[in-house]
Amino acid sequence: MGFDKKLENLAVKLFEINAVKFGEFVMKSGLTTPVYFDLRVIVSYPEVLDLISSLLYEFSVKSSSCDHLCGVPYTALPIATLLSVLAKKPMLMRRKEAKAYGTKKLIEGHFKAGQTVLIVEDVVTSGGSVLETVNDIRKEGLVAEEAVVIVDRQQGGVKNLEANNVHVKSLFTISSLLEIFVKHGKVTKETAEKVKEYLKNNQAVKEPTVADAPVDRTKLTYEKREKLANNPIAKKLFNIMATKKSNLCLSVDLTSTSKILDLLTRVGEHICLVKTHVDIIEDFSESFVTQLKQLADRFGFLILEDRKFADIGNTVSLQYSKGLYKIGDWADCVTVHSLPGEGVLKAISASVNGVSKGVFLLAEMSSEGNLITPDYIEQTVKVAAKYPELMTGFVCQNKKTFSDPGLIQLTPGVQLQSSGDGLGQVYNTPEKIILENGADIAVVGRGIVAAKNPEAQVVIYRDALWKAYAERVGAK
Structure with missing residues (x-):
């Protein structure tokens, strides 16, 4: 037998x-x-x-x-x-x-x-x-x-x-x-x-x-943490980061589809994740989505739509799956505010219909003077724990925000030199973001998008972020 x-x-x-x-x-x-x-x-x-x-x-x-x-x-x-x-x-x-x-x-x-x-x-x-x-x-x-x-x-x-x-x-x-x-x-x-x-x-x-x-989740390698993740998108991201040796997310805050696609064609091989703001695009089309997904497959990165859902469950369900953008059809993961309560996660969980999707829950923001409190952060982490198979990670600034090694810390506000943009955005260096703040993936936007030579700049950011990660986990 x-x-x-x-x-x-x-x-x-x-x-x-x-x-x-x-x-x-x-x-x-x-x-x-x-x-x-x-x-x-x-x-x-x-x-x-x-x-x-x-x-x-x-x-x-x-x-x-x-x-x-x-x-x-x-x-x-x-x-x-x-x-x-x-x-x-x-x-x-x-x-x-x-x-x-x-x-x-x-x-x-x-x-x-x-x-x-x-x-x-x-x-x-x-x-x-x-x-x-x-x-x-x-x-x-x-x-x-x-x-x-x-x-x-x-x-x-x-x-x-x-x-x-x-x-x-x-x-x-x-x-x-x-x-x-x-x-x-x-x-x-x-x-x-x-x-x-x-x-x-x-x-x-x-x-x-x-x-x-x-x-201490920040001391574990991406390979180790991939095994600890419940969410399939988190598993994919850990694998992509370890394989490509890149923990860089590019924020493509551009209003033209041709410019977005052109930029990703030039820098896609160096990033693990691309972050879009689909509602600022002036010429959005199904063709754009098709080409975006093709580039993601070609270069091996995932797509994060930074929609920051923050409405009642029924509305969020419609925003996620219906309308002009049909975000749920093409985005691997989305950002969500916990402000409406558990209903927002229930809505997305019901909308994915068994397809591998993920959520980054906003626990903190990088803007100066934001109104998020320590109690709000604590409650956000507690809500997330109820949806382990949906949660990819948190958008946050502090490594103490959560401890689960199977989740990913996504931290925006990265530039090669600490600065501000005059509109409340505070920027930190790659070393500070990774070594002190505990980020697993760092989000870079204007530092690459607005550079005269994006191809050269993306390599500089990728190498600086990866070097900081390697130092953090003691990798050779």
Whole structure:
């Protein structure tokens, strides 16, 4: 019997022994969920334990070069024990509390500092239990950068773990289990969709911590952060930046389509993103959109329409998908104000109809004297957390605005020398924007658009911004 068929059989058995339950349950993380995994019952089913351990061995442990295995207490302990025997690798045991006598150890077993440990867990929701085990293991001088789990609930746990240098492999995701259950008539399609929608809107928004220190997203490479992103546009942008070695967004604030297309033909190879203001274009046409998309494909950049949606949900939905511009048809991502509340994100989320699109939410502005307050910024970040698959990132000026490494900080107001334009716009240098302010992508407009030689100027900006990023993450 092949691996996939065994995996399918295991899923059915887990349902039949009531290790997977549907209803309304409160998780350890505090989240309410319509699906609950009680894998503690597997200890009463030797054939299920044997199947789980053999699949985990083939799936991950067999190819791992780890020195030790360690199960997260308590459900994963019997699984880790069987895997230790199968792999002939020594096992370590982590206590939830240190003994008050004897050695008072949290980690039991024979080991040497520097040796590697593969963590074994049953279910990952927020990743908190795995991180607790990782923390204690690392305190002993051991290396813990791998984890294998039975089920990933797809609620943010894997993302938190990846942000803390723990790579996770899972036998199942919620989505894959639901597909099997529907196929075998265990649950209806309606129930499966209800569970998916619920979990999508109820992410475990937990600050990832290891050794009591939050991850600093600005120290992670774009390649690393691509794996942590939920939004497909954010993933594409991280990949484009890493591949092209460019974190430069060009703002083409021009009123002529021919001038915009001509400029992008000359500088497109050097940018990761182009920012448009479609409502200032005097000769907008469908032909322009076609040519713009062709240039984006040719040079490998994405399109951001800086529309700054800020109306009630129904109006925003129409502005996004209807009218003269039909922005949703061609823009990869758009900018949005959080001022109207959650409804503006609901509207765009409903309008994309499953197509890969993204939103940059305005948390701060670069204009002097703007009315945005610290409380407004905090509430903006909280609203964004409810739409992880839609959020590409934030438009902001401060690296402390948000911590999620899977989101992108887009910062406007960049020139080679700090200055102002007399109309309230404040400009900062590439070094300050990237190193101090924490920008992932810097927006440059007039510094390139108005230059006598845009081709030469775009290279200067691209190189200065990339050099600052490389310094920030310690890249060679």
